[in-house]
Amino acid sequence: MSVLPRNVPASTDLHDVHWLRSSYSTGANNCVETARPGSGPSAGLLAVRDSKNPAGPALLFSPESWAGFTTALR
Template sequence: MTALPRNVPASTDLHDVSWLRSSHSTGANNCVETARPHTGPWAGLLAVRDSKDPAGPALLFSPESWAGFVTTLP
């Protein structure tokens, strides 16, 4: 069994995705953006990147892991 990728070194490698910024973000680029890749080895995962560095790396989470993380936030 092959392990799932945990990150993408450059989020620009994720083609044909729409990055969404948090509705809680101010205009100062101090938030995270998420996208759901539909192709490649990361299909079905959730990608998360720093809005200040849109060409930088993206972390990859299973939808269940991300939902668990978000529900524990205050």
């Protein structure tokens, strides 16, 4: 079994993804954005990046891990 990547150094390396920002985000760019890569080694994972630094790194989570994290925040 191969180890899945956990981050990408530059979120711009994730091609053909559509980044989404929470509707609760203000215009101040103080939120995170998420995307679902459809191909490559990160396919099926959820990418998360800082909206203040869109060319910066992105963290990669399994959908189950992200759901557990957001549930714990509530």
